[in-house]
Amino acid sequence: MSTTSQKHRDFVGEPMGDKPVTSLSGIGETLGKKLEEQGFDKAFVVLGQFLLLKKDTEMFTEWLKDASGANSRQAGSCAQCLKEWCDAFL
Amino acid sequence: MSGLVECAANALPGKAESLLGPNHVHLQRPLQEKEPGRTRTTCHKLQLRSVAPRRATFPRLRFRKMALSEKSNDELSKLLAEFGIKHGPIVDSTRKLYEKKLEKAMMESPVKPSSDKTFYREEEEEITYITYRNPIRHEGCAEMVKRRVHDEPDGNKYSDQVTEAPVQFTNRTANHSVAHKPVRKSGSRVWKAIRVLLLLAVLAAGAYYAYIYLLNNPDNPFRIQ
Numbered sequence: 001m002s003t004t005s006q007k008h009r010d011f012v013g014e015p016m017g018d019k020p021v022t023s024l025s026g027i028g029e030t031l032g033k034k035l036e037e038q039g040f041d042k043a044f045v046v047l048g049q050f051l052l053l054k055k056d057t058e059m060f061t062e063w064l065k066d067a068s069g070a071n072s073r074q075a076g077s078c079a080q081c082l083k084e085w086c087d088a089f090l
Numbered sequence: 091m092s093g094l095v096e097c098a099a100n101a102l103p104g105k106a107e108s109l110l111g112p113n114h115v116h117l118q119r120p121l122q123e124k125e126p127g128r129t130r131t132t133c134h135k136l137q138l139r140s141v142a143p144r145r146a147t148f149p150r151l152r153f154r155k156m157a158l159s160e161k162s163n164d165e166l167s168k169l170l171a172e173f174g175i176k177h178g179p180i181v182d183s184t185r186k187l188y189e190k191k192l193e194k195a196m197m198e199s200p201v202k203p204s205s206d207k208t209f210y211r212e213e214e215e216e217i218t219y220i221t222y223r224n225p226i227r228h229e230g231c232a233e234m235v236k237r238r239v240h241d242e243p244d245g246n247k248y249s250d251q252v253t254e255a256p257v258q259f260t261n262r263t264a265n266h267s268v269a270h271k272p273v274r275k276s277g278s279r280v281w282k283a284i285r286v287l288l289l290l291a292v293l294a295a296g297a298y299y300a301y302i303y304l305l306n307n308p309d310n311p312f313r314i315q
Contacts, residue, residue: 052178059177
């Protein structure tokens with residue numbers, strides 16, 4: 001828990017509802033815009049992709065790096081964030 | 091250069107000379123006599139040298155890339171399973187990722203293990219051939235087999251051969267009828283079958299001569315007729 005950011009804790013702490021994609025841990029303005037261009041305008045859409053990949057963090061990291069140009073750290077952080085959210089709420 | 095001239099000559103015999111400028115392309119010619127296929131495109135190829143350099147990908151990999159994108163979702167799914175890649179549903183958003191994974195997997199192990207199958211088949215054929223032969227030998231007496239082996243070197247045991255003669259014939263026919271089947275199954279075992287037939291012929295000849303000899307020798311206590 002100490003290694004996670006505030007953003008991470010905020011996201012994982014409650015149902016995501018209609019939160020924007022930039023609320024995901026690791027996704028900032030630039031990456032957020034790129035994702036929105038591809039149609040991933042809300043956090044739950046990215047969650048959908050995560051679920052399609054069977055909640056496999058490695059696969060999701062690969063996909064995110066390819067789709068948004070995220071680096072390993074950012075993609076890994078987002079994956080971990082989503083995984084923990086799923087563990088809590090899914 | 092010579093190629094260009096040839097091309098021009100083939101296209102329009104009359105106007106060949108006017109086009110012999112060193113770097114002239116055929117585009118300036120009128121389109122009247124458009125011969126299907128040949129001339130213009132081939133001349134272009136001869137003329138143009140500055141083709142954009144292609145990336146040095148392996149031709150096999152490039153073919154696979156093209157093939158992968160043409161495959162259906164089901165086929166991709168099967169391929170992924172073959173390479174042992176766990177995957178979710180193949181949808182628009184996930185397809186590209188799985189294609190990449192397949193490419194990586196293909197590069198690491200390019201050849202599918204399909205060549206083993208033929209090898210296996212040959213082994214199967216051998217096995218079936220052997221099983222056909224064995225029961226026949228057991229059909230006659232088990233002793234018969236041993237005695238047959240002894241027949242060839244030992245010409246002295248007439249008593250044995252007398253009882254064997256009639257029985258051998260029947261066994262031989264049985265052998266023949268079944269021995270044909272494995273030959274037909276595997277055409278490559280022809281020589282083995284011929285060897286078997288030769289052996290049987292030799293044995294039959296030996297039995298026949300023994301029979302004749304015994305007929306001429308009425309000393310034998312056993313009945314021969």
